[in-house]
Amino acid sequence: MNICVFLSAADLDERYTGPAREFAELIGKGGHTLVWGGSESGLMKVVADGVRSAGGRLVGVSVEFLAATARADADELVIAEDLAERKALLLAKSDAIVIMVGGAGTLDEATEILELKKHGKHAKPVVLLNTAGFYDGLKEQFRRMDEEGFLPLPLTELVFFAEDGVGALAYLEESAGVQ
Incomplete structure (x- = not known):
């Protein structure tokens, strides 16, 4: 399964990096592919490192003005012209979406994904x-x-709230029919 993760490119404390690392390892060990913003900083780096170290694939979608911070060893890296194209490519390349800790950019991505889902x-x-x-x-x-x-x-059809990575991945795998 290609799992798109929206999250911060900021460096954060262990309250967020530890659980992000754990979730990333679950993605990799599960044989899934991470589809993410392609950044080599902050939580984006933590998750990419965790997926990679657990044997998962990395598909990055960066944007021209951030291309200098893109991860060089991604299995696939696409550079979008702007943020709108980036969001569309992230959605197109994924089978499921996880929204993790982030700022205004992550919230923008989350609301757009939910709005698109709401409208079918x-x-x-x-x-x-x-x-x-x-x-x-x-x-x-x-x-x-x-x-x-x-x-x-109904809200339950729009988004699932998970308190940890195990619950998040279990929901995604159940939704996708993965055994």
């Missing part, structure tokens, strides 16, 4: 990995949107 533009499973409660507020906001009728499909 893809049916790929989407997991929001809530490491260290990072997305508790967003989770509550989505529940409110669901309860108050702002989502055209």
Whole structure:
């Protein structure tokens, strides 16, 4: 399975790097491919390193203005012209999406992926990995949107909230019918 992971390129503390490393190793050991922003910094690097060390493949999709920070040893690296093209390529190259800890860019990617799913533009499973409660507020906001009728499909069909990497990967593999 090609698993797209949206996450931060910032250097963060062990609350986030440890669980990211563990999830990456699960991806690699499971024989899956990481599809990610291609960066060689921050959590993006941690996850790519973990997948690679566990035997997984790396498919990076960077963007022209960040190409200098792209990982040189990716199995495949695509350089998009802009962020919109990058997001479209990440979605096209993936079978499932995981949203990990990140900033405004990660949130932008997450909301676009969910909006496209809401409108039936893809049916790929989407997991929001809530490491260290990072997305508790967003989770509550989505529940409110669901309860108050702002989502055209039930929240459970739009996104799965996982508290750890084991739960995230189990959901993805179950959704994809992987044994």
